[in-house]
Amino acid sequence: MIAAEHLTKSYGSWILFDRISFKINPKERVGLVGRNGHGKTTLFRIILGQEDYDGGVLSIPKNYRFGHVAQQLEFVEDTTLAEGMRGLPANEKDHRWKVEKILAGLGFSDRQMQSRPEILSGGFQVRLNLAKTLVSEPDLLLLDEPTNYLDITSIRWVQRFLSDWPRELILITHDRGFMDGVVTHTMGIHRKKVRKIAGNTGKYYAQIAQEEEIHEKTRIKDERKRQEVEQFITRFRAKARLAGLVQSRIKTLSKKQKTEKLEKIRDLEFSFNYRSFRSKQLLSVNELSFAYPGQNPLFHDLDFSVHSADRICVVGPNGKGKTTLLKLLAGKLVPQSGDVTYHPDAAVGFYEQTNVHSLQDSFTVAQEVQLSLGDGDYQKARNICGAMLFEGDDALKKIAVLSGGEKARVILGKVIALPVNLLLLDEPTNHLDMESADALLAAIDAFDGAVILVTHNEKCTCMHWLTGSSFLKKIR
Ligand SMILES: Nc1ncnc2c1ncn2[C@@H]1O[C@H](COP(=O)(O)OP(=O)(O)OP(=O)(O)O)[C@@H](O)[C@H]1O
Ligand SMILES: [Mg+2]
Incomplete structure (x- = not known):
């Protein structure tokens, strides 16, 4: 114990x-x-x-x-x-x-x-x-x-x-x-x-919600009473006949502890930045094969294409190459053979897993976001930080001290910095608290472009599976 x-x-x-x-x-x-x-x-x-x-x-x-x-x-x-x-x-x-x-x-x-x-x-x-x-x-x-x-x-x-x-x-x-x-x-x-x-x-959660509701009701009731007493005091202060009564009311009022209004806990609320895309096909993958040095191939001869508004969920046990596939699509890894061809107007936003060390420990939150902006507009970076719940001095926190969920929000901030039409998201709900994960899912839902998502979060619904079962079979 x-x-x-x-x-x-x-x-x-x-x-x-x-x-x-x-x-x-x-x-x-x-x-x-x-x-x-x-x-x-x-x-x-x-x-x-x-x-x-x-x-x-x-x-x-x-x-x-x-x-x-x-x-x-x-x-x-x-x-x-x-x-x-x-x-x-x-x-x-x-x-x-x-x-x-x-x-x-x-x-x-x-x-x-x-x-x-x-x-x-x-x-x-x-x-x-x-x-x-x-x-x-x-x-x-x-x-x-x-x-x-x-x-x-x-x-x-x-x-x-x-x-x-x-x-x-x-x-x-x-x-x-x-x-x-x-x-x-x-x-x-x-x-x-x-x-x-x-x-x-x-x-x-039910208990907290109930207690906070009671707290708020009590606060409003107390506040009303306080106002009544204050009105009484102002009204009768000058009347000698009621002086005792007024004095005692003043005393009770000063003794009574004020129930403070509960501070609002802000929820994450944001949207991805869409860059318009007028053609049909964003991306095509042809005969893609990949293996890490000295290991069995994770996949070979993978073929599929992605259209402008596809929602694709990549499933499969750990270690079968889901993250690897996203890295290949993002151009972070080079395939042994085959190719990944993007439409010239395609713009990709890549959310890498938080454990990939895509963030630099010595940077501040604002610096990381600024880095993704390209044009380096600091005020814009601070605005994005604010949207990601790093308000005021919180944007000056170093990456090294951030919690898992806070790091996830920084990576999201980097993704929303630029307009894109394809999102590659690798387990983006990992680390996020319930409220933030819901906000992320709402943002994915509202995004006009295509999404390829690796997740084991069962709330993420898949609206469109990758073309043909061949791909799914291979990655399983
Ligand atoms: N050395 C430090 N200096 C300043 N702030 C720190 C330091 N270490 C942690 N923090 C801050 O303390 C807070 C709590 O962090 P902690 O990792 O305990 O959160 P958590 O509840 O586990 O969050 P999560 O659900 O995201 O994992 C965070 O805001 C973090 O940035
Ligand atoms: Mg934690």
Whole structure:
């Protein structure tokens, strides 16, 4: 069990949470929710001792073991299986079956288990770290957005696995379906406080909505009363006969605490910038083949074309080349053979995954956006920052300190900087909080051009599949 009392954390003058208190009791599986940048990951880092806090107490029992997925992708063993076995607790070092079971659940084939960990795709390397954590049987498992590096099949497996987790768990994810399938409790960071309830996210959000509605009603009622009393005072102040009454009203008024209006939490709202395109065909792909050096081809002889208003969803398990395909289309990779031919009027906006390091840590948000503008108009860059919820000084934050969702918003800001007629979007809803993901989907919907989308977000509806089943078969 861990307990926080009056825990406070801020960065400069920006308060993340203010004297928060909570307990994680034995066997509780707690979902941690909250908007992008509200401090979920920071709270994890504080619990893990990787980050200081400004005040309060965090009590952790002696010998209490934490499990979290390491960010570093450094491996020492010759095979993935052996590397996974390093996670086993000291008294279970020979429990190979356990590691095999978990690796299989996470989508590793027998061949991958026997291969060197270094040659796994980035996503699988993170999964290997997840496997090591899961087999290590910690007292408290801390998982920060695991669905970002899993595909639909392994997400379902992890969901089942976690719903049987016998000890404590805190799970961060913006995927409510996944969360609700796992947790016994929901804890949220909201308006710099935390609240924890027994039950799922639906109950949590309903409770907040109800409390805030009551708060607002009370505030309006109080305000009306206050005005009445004030009117009474002004009206009768001069009347000697009522002096006592007036004095007592003044006293009550000054004693009564004013219910403050809740600050409005701004939602993301933006649209993509469309460059008109009058022809029919935007792009054609002919006999495209690609393989990374020394590996099996990811696809060969791929043929398809994209028309001006197509909505295309690329599906398939991790590691089968979805990101690679988008990179080929964006010209970031060169195919072994075949070609990608654009119409001369085509203009492409490419949203790369946040883990691709397309942003420079030392830049500010405004500088990154300005870089994409080409003409370097700083005021225009600041306006885009504002639309992406980086208002005022927030636009001067360095990329290095941004949360996952904030980075995703910067990348979106870079995409909307220029007019385009084809969007290539690689898992754009990853990291985004619920409200922002909805705003993004609305923007995609309203976009007049073509869209090619890689996503495992089931909310993204596909209106048009890539021509013919041959392509889909190949990428599956
Ligand atoms: N060293 C730092 N200096 C200044 N601000 C920082 C620093 N580290 C983090 N922040 C800010 O603290 C806030 C909280 O970040 P955190 O990563 O905890 O958010 P989060 O709730 O996990 O968000 P997300 O849902 O996007 O992952 C962010 O606004 C981030 O920019
Ligand atoms: Mg985070």
